[in-house]
Amino acid sequence: MRKFLVIVNMESGTAKKSDPGKITAEVLDVLSSHDIESDVRFFRGADLVDGLRRAIDEKPDAILVAGGDGTVNTAAGLMENSxxxxxxxxxxxxxxxxxDYDVPLEFEPALHALATAEMQSNQLMKISGLPCxxxxxxGFYPRMARMIDEYHGKKWWRKSLRVLGWSVFRFAKSTVYRLTISNQDTEETKQHAFKSRMLAIVPGEYRDTLGLIPERKSTSGKEATVYVFQHLTRIAMLRGMLAYVLxxxxxxxxxxxxxxxxxxxDFKGKKHVKIMIDGEVTQLETPLKIEIVPDALLLLHPQPETLP
Structure with missing residues (x-):
């Protein structure tokens, strides 16, 4: 019989309003129906890392991490090569x-999907050693997001619209970065110079889709993509936002x-930059190092034929 440990961050979005007893009962019921032994553990944010480390040391078949993208990111960093x-x-x-990994967004369907998922080895992108x-x-988006942390945990569209609204008024006052991107995975280093108020670094690449939520083309790519927003005026930014939504x-x-x-x-004249990695804002020394580490992380990939 397989053994799954379930780690719940009680300070994540919907977990704040959830009943631990109901979560535990649902996990045990669903996973046992798939012949999986399970144990559910709840942690506040400050205790999450220690809880995850103890769980990893027990060497279960899998650890299901219940929380937001920041929680999942923390787990990925700790579970690398575990x-x-x-x-x-x-x-x-x-x-x-x-x-990105085709997990249903509703709790019970997600449990069923993970119980029947395949274990696959995945690459892991790192930014100056931090997993992403x-x-x-x-750029300006991490600054906006920190100003509206009170919206954390509400419906995604509500926070998205709030951020977009703030962006319209604050964009023109945000920093213009002069940056150089160097790709060293070639016989000769290729450099690209830009001016930008915001850039995004993504493992793989995005596809063009209608709406506010970005969609990755693949989770198995061997490259990262740096998206440089060269919209230096408010009008250009609005035009870019419209193109993104459409x-x-x-x-x-x-x-x-x-x-x-x-x-x-490399950011000219900047010794440090604020960066939002999987929803969590931190500050890193420059230059930032981007790397793709192959086969660094085992992940449960739900299979299309088993999804509800």
Whole structure:
């Protein structure tokens, strides 16, 4: 019989309002129906890392992590090369990692999907040594997101619209970065110079889709993509936002995409930059190092034929 441990971050989006007793009963019921032994453990944010480390040391077949993208990111960093599979139980605001790996966004269907999922070895993108499963953003967006943390945990569209509204008024006052992107995974280093108020670093690349939530083309790519927003005026920014929402970013003349396997981002005149990695804001020294580490993480991948 397989053994799954379920780790719940009680400070994540929907987990805040959930009944631990109901969560435990649902997990035990669903996983036992798939002949899986399980144990459910609840932690506050400050105790999450220690709880995850103890769980990894027990060497279960998989650890299902219930929380938002920041929680999943923390687990991915700790579970790198552990031999224990990570399963994503979406209980956050945006749940980008769950969307990327085809995990249903509702709790019970997600449990069924993970119980029948395949364990697959995945690459892991790192930014200056920090893991990133979904996306890292530099520029005015992380500053806006920190100003509206009170919206954490509410419906994703509500927070998205709030951020977009703030962006319209604050964009023109945000920093213009002069940056150089160097891709070192070639016989000769290729450099690209830009001016930008915001850029995003993504493992793989995005497809053009209608709406506010980005969608990755693949989770198995061997490259990262740096999306450079060269929208330096408010009008250009609004035009770029419209192109993004309509799924036409690839036609936006102010958007540049640079593929990187191993490289650096250097910011002229900046010793540190604020960066949002999978929803969590931190500050890193420059230049930033981008790398794709192959076969670093075991993940539970739900199979299309088993999805509800």
């Amino acid at each position: 031999g224990v599979a990570l399963g994503i139980l979406p209980m956050g605001t945006f749940n980008l990692a769950a969307r 499963l979904c996306t890292s953003i530099i 799924g036409q970013s690839s036609d936006d003349p102010d958007m540049e995409a640079v593929a990187v396997t191993s490289g650096t981002l």
